[in-house]
Amino acid sequence: MKKYLYSLSFFLIFMTLSAQRYSASLPDYEAYKAYRGKPLSDKFSNIESVKVVYDLRKQKMYYFNSTLIPLHYNFVTNYLRYNYDLEVFNNENYSNTQKDRDFLLGNLNHIKGTDKWIFELAASDRMPIELIERFFNLVKKSTFIGENLKFYLNNPDQMEWFRLQQFKIPCVKSDYIFNEIKYQEVVSGNNIGILKQYKIKDLEKIKPNPDEIIVLDGTPDILPNVRGIIVTELQTPLSHLILLGKNRKIPIMAYTLALKDENIQKLLCKKVELKIQTDTFFISESTKKIVLKTNSKKKKLTINSSVSDLVDLSKIPKKGVDYIGSKAQNMAYLIAISKDLNFKTPEDAHAIPFYFYTRHIQKESIAPLIKELLEFPKKDSTVWITKQLKKIRDAIKKEPVDPELISKLNLAFKNAQFKNFRFRSSTNAEDLDDFNGAGLYDSKTGILGDSIKTFEKAIKQVWASTWNEASYNERELFGIDQEHIAMGVLVHRSFPDELANGVIITKNIFREDFPGITVNIQKGENSVVKPEKGEICEQFVAYHLNSGNNDDDFDVDYTSNSNLNDNEPLLSRKEMSRLFVVSKKIEEKMYRYWRKNQFHPVDIEFKIVGENRDLYIKQVRPFND
Numbered sequence: 001m002k003k004y005l006y007s008l009s010f011f012l013i014f015m016t017l018s019a020q021r022y023s024a025s026l027p028d029y030e031a032y033k034a035y036r037g038k039p040l041s042d043k044f045s046n047i048e049s050v051k052v053v054y055d056l057r058k059q060k061m062y063y064f065n066s067t068l069i070p071l072h073y074n075f076v077t078n079y080l081r082y083n084y085d086l087e088v089f090n091n092e093n094y095s096n097t098q099k100d101r102d103f104l105l106g107n108l109n110h111i112k113g114t115d116k117w118i119f120e121l122a123a124s125d126r127m128p129i130e131l132i133e134r135f136f137n138l139v140k141k142s143t144f145i146g147e148n149l150k151f152y153l154n155n156p157d158q159m160e161w162f163r164l165q166q167f168k169i170p171c172v173k174s175d176y177i178f179n180e181i182k183y184q185e186v187v188s189g190n191n192i193g194i195l196k197q198y199k200i201k202d203l204e205k206i207k208p209n210p211d212e213i214i215v216l217d218g219t220p221d222i223l224p225n226v227r228g229i230i231v232t233e234l235q236t237p238l239s240h241l242i243l244l245g246k247n248r249k250i251p252i253m254a255y256t257l258a259l260k261d262e263n264i265q266k267l268l269c270k271k272v273e274l275k276i277q278t279d280t281f282f283i284s285e286s287t288k289k290i291v292l293k294t295n296s297k298k299k300k301l302t303i304n305s306s307v308s309d310l311v312d313l314s315k316i317p318k319k320g321v322d323y324i325g326s327k328a329q330n331m332a333y334l335i336a337i338s339k340d341l342n343f344k345t346p347e348d349a350h351a352i353p354f355y356f357y358t359r360h361i362q363k364e365s366i367a368p369l370i371k372e373l374l375e376f377p378k379k380d381s382t383v384w385i386t387k388q389l390k391k392i393r394d395a396i397k398k399e400p401v402d403p404e405l406i407s408k409l410n411l412a413f414k415n416a417q418f419k420n421f422r423f424r425s426s427t428n429a430e431d432l433d434d435f436n437g438a439g440l441y442d443s444k445t446g447i448l449g450d451s452i453k454t455f456e457k458a459i460k461q462v463w464a465s466t467w468n469e470a471s472y473n474e475r476e477l478f479g480i481d482q483e484h485i486a487m488g489v490l491v492h493r494s495f496p497d498e499l500a501n502g503v504i505i506t507k508n509i510f511r512e513d514f515p516g517i518t519v520n521i522q523k524g525e526n527s528v529v530k531p532e533k534g535e536i537c538e539q540f541v542a543y544h545l546n547s548g549n550n551d552d553d554f555d556v557d558y559t560s561n562s563n564l565n566d567n568e569p570l571l572s573r574k575e576m577s578r579l580f581v582v583s584k585k586i587e588e589k590m591y592r593y594w595r596k597n598q599f600h601p602v603d604i605e606f607k608i609v610g611e612n613r614d615l616y617i618k619q620v621r622p623f624n625d
Helices: 002-021 029-035 072-079 086-093 129-141 156-163 174-178 200-204 240-248 262-266 326-338 354-360 367-375 382-398 403-413 455-467 469-477 573-593
Strands: 047-055 060-064 103-111 117-120 149-152 183-187 189-198 212-216 228-231 252-255 271-276 281-285 350-352 420-427 443-447 487-493 498-505 517-523 538-544 554-560 602-609 614-622
Touching (some): 047 072, 047 129, 060 072, 072 086, 129 149, 174 554, 183 240, 183 271, 189 200, 326 487, 326 573, 354 487, 382 455, 382 469, 420 455, 517 573, 573 602, 573 614
Parallel strands (some): 117 149
Antiparallel strands (some): 271 281, 350 487, 420 443, 498 517, 498 602, 517 538, 538 554
């Protein structure tokens, strides 16, 4: 009898625990809240999620606790007695047929604070359209959501079916979610500072103090030296603001309601603690001490000014970083890598060495101005420094370039197929492991034989950008030796007719310990890293769920689609697959050239060009995450 009572008690306890972990239905929002957790991917902010399994053989639905049981595989093995390994599970239950499937697997997502409910499959799930519709209707029938439930299209197959009007269920794309997003983590973290509010236009005259956390009414061109930043515009995930913020390691967030938020407004001019997380933020008054970072050591820069010839980058220069800069040296590596891989690099690539820049700034009209700036004792005098930097830039652009350099360029390009050339910065203070310099310097176009867009004008504009406010301030903040900054120039044919341009990070930035690359791409020449107000680029993570490298094994998970392309994909499935294979190979080979012992992600810029939609890789550098 005791044994029976013991067994009964154990059974009741087990059933109670199981009931807390899953349910066959969700009759109301309170039931949903009992099982909700964070999505596995951080691709969207402000989303809560419950995982869903439908057992095809038993014809039973399971909504389970996504916090206690993070993966579908964990649930079916621990609660539904599934006993095959993960690879078999993935191959059979994400396939394009019902034949070998035991389960249908999905996620029931909710945009917090709205009545928008989204049913989503894993992007790697090749579920046929009939099964998707069956699964969707089963979820709709077993929950309280009703007509508010929509199916989210997150991979190329689903988008194509939708384009062909094959779905009989309500479907949405990323804009349905983006339109509701009010908060976005840009750089996570926490800090203590005095909360102040500024208008973007005022930053031209006012310099925020280093002990401040600032609220801005837009996105700044120059990132102030502060403890944290709140902007009112949502950011492209690979924008310069994000890359520089990660480099600075300061918390940054986008919050469209920041100027109207009563709590934020009440805290202005007070010492606060700001905590930024993936799906939320916390800000409150604080008594904690503000600890300011100081750079006691100056980072010395290397300049080799002995090389006075143009450098042809079709051959890898030896120790070229010392006389042409990292960007140009990395282009030489890319050209070498491209010989074995399916991508192109910009034609006619050459580098103008530091020699010509260092000689140019030694002229009597320029050198004293730079000396006066570097010796100026009041580094916090924004107005004076801004004026002095402009004087330096104007002086650099006023003095003529050494005619020998122009002759060398004309000779190098006299038989070139192209007439338009892009002149790009390649300093000794950018594209480094601990300082990427994203967006700090200028690129300009020069046209061979043109009387207006001359090579000389383009070169001087690039040289002058060494002394932009943004580049000077960022170097100052990182303790970089301003006295030995040198500007080389990377020159190659320009791309006036590009079909699309983008950035690749060779890691899945939205999901830790999960494979993939993250891609941002935009139509034509429209900027990914510094988009115009209201522009949304296409973004996706691409990965192989298992170990295959064929197109059939390749998966794409969309976060957003370009609103400049009617929210339609900019790349074909084959082009995405090529990006994945090429970028991972570039990552591998670059770390051999850089002689690094450990692999880290790289930041790659690319273009799609011409009738044949050729893939061009135009830049690679370390990604500082």
